[in-house]
Amino acid sequence: MFALARLVVVGFIVLTVIYVCLSFYSRAVRKGKLRQKWQVGPQKVDRETFVQRGLEKYDGSIRRKLILGVYVVPVVVVGVIIYLTNFS
Structure with missing residues (x-):
């Protein structure tokens, strides 16, 4: 149980x-664009x-919210691996 808590x-x-790094990088790229x-424009x-x-529009965009996938995807992958390891 301690190993799971540590993980x-x-x-x-x-x-x-x-x-945090991905958010800063994405915001910097958007700022550069x-x-x-x-x-180029008027x-x-x-x-x-x-x-x-432009950055205020970016803060409300779906792209900004997709970065939260950093939390979701690894948790789902680890959960699937644990399930397959234990129940297959």
């Missing part, structure tokens, strides 16, 4: 680190305002 705690910590889009507002508005 859950360490797994949660590792998945949280991966989630918004800056590039501002340079500049009706200043760059920082354009990027801020």
